[in-house]
Amino acid sequence: MFYRENGQFKTTYSKDNQIFGITQDRYGIALLLLFAFLAVPMLASDYMFKAILVPFLILSLAAIGVNILVGYCGQISLGSGAFMAVGAYAAYNFFVRVDGIPLIAALLLGGVCAAAVGVFFGIPSLRVRGLYLAVATLAAQFVCDWAFLRIKWFTNNSTSGSVSVADMNIMGWSINSPVDKYLFCLGMVCVFALLAKNLVRSAIGREWMAIRDMDVAAAVIGIRPMYAKLSAFAVSSFIVGVAGAMWGFVYLGAWEPAAFDINRSFQLLFMVIIGGMGSIMGSFFGAAFIVILPIFLNQFLPLLGNLVGVTISTAGIAHTEIMVFGALIVWFLIVEPHGLAKLWSLGKQKLRIWPFPH
Numbered sequence: 193m194f195y196r197e198n199g200q201f202k203t204t205y206s207k208d209n210q211i212f213g214i215t216q217d218r219y220g221i222a223l224l225l226l227f228a229f230l231a232v233p234m235l236a237s238d239y240m241f242k243a244i245l246v247p248f249l250i251l252s253l254a255a256i257g258v259n260i261l262v263g264y265c266g267q268i269s270l271g272s273g274a275f276m277a278v279g280a281y282a283a284y285n286f287f288v289r290v291d292g293i294p295l296i297a298a299l300l301l302g303g304v305c306a307a308a309v310g311v312f313f314g315i316p317s318l319r320v321r322g323l324y325l326a327v328a329t330l331a332a333q334f335v336c337d338w339a340f341l342r343i344k345w346f347t348n349n350s351t352s353g354s355v356s357v358a359d360m361n362i363m364g365w366s367i368n369s370p371v372d373k374y375l376f377c378l379g380m381v382c383v384f385a386l387l388a389k390n391l392v393r394s395a396i397g398r399e400w401m402a403i404r405d406m407d408v409a410a411a412v413i414g415i416r417p418m419y420a421k422l423s424a425f426a427v428s429s430f431i432v433g434v435a436g437a438m439w440g441f442v443y444l445g446a447w448e449p450a451a452f453d454i455n456r457s458f459q460l461l462f463m464v465i466i467g468g469m470g471s472i473m474g475s476f477f478g479a480a481f482i483v484i485l486p487i488f489l490n491q492f493l494p495l496l497g498n499l500v501g502v503t504i505s506t507a508g509i510a511h512t513e514i515m516v517f518g519a520l521i522v523w524f525l526i527v528e529p530h531g532l533a534k535l536w537s538l539g540k541q542k543l544r545i546w547p548f549p550h
Contacts, residue, residue, distance in 0.1 A: 211389055228378055233371045241370035248483045249377040250438050255463040255475035256388050257431030262461070263469035264392050265424035266404030267317050268325050271310075271332030272432050273456035277449060278336060279306040279433025280440035281346045284355050287441075288348055295360050295367070299380075299437045306433020307426045309336075314425030318418055333454050340449040356446035373442050380438065384431060389472050391427065400424050401470075432460075465521055468533025477532035489513050 212218045283302030316328035360367040399420040402410035467478020497504040
């Protein structure tokens with residue numbers, strides 16, 4: 193009876209359209225946010241911030257952007273790493289070339305530039321789909337890799353090809369320590385996750401899902417495929433671009449084009465598949481899985497090898513990580529296409545009917 197919706201009456205449209213319809217869910221999210229903002233900074237170590245929490249938050253934001261395009265609109269994209277690179281390098285150029293520009297403004301402008309590039313490479317989606325669209329977006333990856341590696345203007349004429357940022361602050365708040373970086377990333381992710389959740393529940397979000405389910409039928413009922421697809425590319429690339437800027441500014445500090453190579457695009461796509469396509473919560477699950485699994489394998493496999501008298505090298509651990517990712521992707525696509533988010537939803541549904549009837 194504790195978790196059931198029975199007896200929770202809604203008397204207004206705003207209450208009926210709440211993101212979390214059950215009171216216990218709202219309290220749970222509030223407690224989780226309080227724990228994340230207040231308790232984690234006091235309990236976590238510097239290693240936890242640098243190796244797990246900060247990359248998890250930034251990759252969660254990038255996965256939300258990819259999920260809007262792939263999960264909600266059904267448009268396959270293999271150029272997410274390129275859009276992250278555009279956001280990072282655009283934000284860097286705004287930050288170093290415009291005197292006194294606020295940090296958040298530079299990050300958001302980087303996202304705007306990524307959105308423009310995303311719309312440009314999303315134009316083929318008006319004519320092609322599936323594998324052909326994946327190849328078209330893959331072109332963005334190769335073009336951006338070449339541009340940021342060869343055109344010195346993007347790196348402010350750096351001889352090494354790498355760029356770096358320092359002295360990040362927001363209205364006097366210096367974002368240099370691991371705790372400050374974590375709190376900044378957490379605040380940004382909370383804002384963008386809330387905006388994305390409300391966006392996919394709005395009219396444009398329903399248009400994206402109609403295009404995903406059957407674009408011909410969506411066009412028949414008056415939905416404009418061009419507007420829906422390009423707007424999905426724009427919103428997705430904007431969020432991914434902001435995440436790329438945060439990845440370069442907050443997590444890396446100094447980076448080169450290899451930080452946003454094609455492996456990053458595949459990594460983000462794996463997050464969406466494993467976490468759950470068409471689910472904002474699934475983006476967090478997928479990012480957590482991708483970030484934690486390599487650390488777990490690095491700690492667990494050597495111990496397992498010692499128990500059986502086998503020495504597992506670093507290369508062996510890396511190869512095992514790739515094999516595990518591949519096997520899990522195949523498993524989720526066959527057994528549970530909606531990923532970890534669906535398993536979470538099923539668990540909540542079981543809890544709502546607990547205790548089970550005899």
